[in-house]
Amino acid sequence: MGFRVLGTGGCLPRRRVTNDELSQFLDTSDEWIRQRTGIAARHVCTTETLDDLATKAASEALRMAGVSPEDLDLVVCSTTSSDHLMPAEASAVSERLGARCPSFDVSAACAGFIFALDAADGWFARGRARYALVIGAERYSRILDWNDRATCVLFGDGAGAVVLGQADEGPLSLRLSTRPEVAALDVPGVTGNSPFYEGPQGPSVLSMKGREVFKFGVTSVVREIRALAKEAGMQPTDITHLVLHQANGRILDSATNALGLDPARVERTIQETGNISSACIPFALDRMVRQGRVHPGDTLAMVGFGAGLSVGSCLLRWDQLSAHVDDPQKPAAAPAD
Numbered sequence: 001m002g003f004r005v006l007g008t009g010g011c012l013p014r015r016r017v018t019n020d021e022l023s024q025f026l027d028t029s030d031e032w033i034r035q036r037t038g039i040a041a042r043h044v045c046t047t048e049t050l051d052d053l054a055t056k057a058a059s060e061a062l063r064m065a066g067v068s069p070e071d072l073d074l075v076v077c078s079t080t081s082s083d084h085l086m087p088a089e090a091s092a093v094s095e096r097l098g099a100r101c102p103s104f105d106v107s108a109a110c111a112g113f114i115f116a117l118d119a120a121d122g123w124f125a126r127g128r129a130r131y132a133l134v135i136g137a138e139r140y141s142r143i144l145d146w147n148d149r150a151t152c153v154l155f156g157d158g159a160g161a162v163v164l165g166q167a168d169e170g171p172l173s174l175r176l177s178t179r180p181e182v183a184a185l186d187v188p189g190v191t192g193n194s195p196f197y198e199g200p201q202g203p204s205v206l207s208m209k210g211r212e213v214f215k216f217g218v219t220s221v222v223r224e225i226r227a228l229a230k231e232a233g234m235q236p237t238d239i240t241h242l243v244l245h246q247a248n249g250r251i252l253d254s255a256t257n258a259l260g261l262d263p264a265r266v267e268r269t270i271q272e273t274g275n276i277s278s279a280c281i282p283f284a285l286d287r288m289v290r291q292g293r294v295h296p297g298d299t300l301a302m303v304g305f306g307a308g309l310s311v312g313s314c315l316l317r318w319d320q321l322s323a324h325v326d327d328p329q330k331p332a333a334a335p336a337d
């Protein structure tokens, strides 16, 4: 038993921050950010919470799928920037939606959406789910050091979601891996105010070895696309759409060149969102679906990579889902209410 995608949703916070705005308080420029990353703007939370973004994306996906929250058997949320250390972000979304099923989070940073998809795949394989909601939702604006120009210009906030339904076939291929290394990309946990703690104190903000992660990103994408295609008895050039983690436009360019692929097949949202971590893939997928660019029979390769260092990849053959797309022209990723 496998799954197919029945609906997608996406959400960005209302506030759009341009590179020029960042250069008003950081030693950076629009030119540097565009040339080195491909990012023109990102959206960040002002009054919205992550619960708001995740619930909006989930509601859109449920609506497209024609599935009621009460019919969900599982809610999994991938996040590393939840509104809550506990309970799970997925529980908060389930409460708001009115879902009454097991709800938990997955923490695998930018690879997390694929790890969450794999968890859901297991539920379908064991016959435990008819419908599952899988969300990627991130609010990195709360874990960035806004004085560090090498990292804070790269990220944004956002959410994406898919509703999955039981199907005879599963993904053509689904791969997870971790090359354990904390220092390459780390956000230390909060230290709290224990009167007994004697270890180091420090802010809970993101630090990253940019060049190392860049190389890891390119090699991971190239390896995964080749492996996904091979496992499905295809060539990389046979894959219709590549929905890759949006960390840096130059990572997308390098991987596309190394694989000899048509850049038009590689989805790009980074110019408007920056890196929204595990929300990148479901957000991009929602945009493609709502723009009517994914068709039954298409193959779709997704690759997420990041802190861990973890990589998740998945090759799907797209089934019909448009039965419930009541208005495909509706703009994707409406801001949170």
Ligand code: ACO
Pocket: 027, 028, 029, 032, 033, 036, 037, 109, 110, 111, 149, 150, 151, 153, 185, 209, 210, 211, 213, 214, 217, 247, 248, 275, 277, 305, 306, 307
């Ligand atoms: N504006 C202006 N100058 C800057 C900025 C900025 N925003 N940021 C860095 N610089 C400077 C540096 O200080 C350095 O100056 P120096 O030569 O005087 O020391 C110079 O630019 C070059 O710095 P590099 O780090 O070598 O720049 P690079 O071209 O490697 O780009 C970047 C840096 C954008 C971070 C790149 O390495 C990158 O994208 N890495 C991958 C990031 C990534 O994949 N992240 C995934 C995260 S996934 C997750 O799990 C969260």
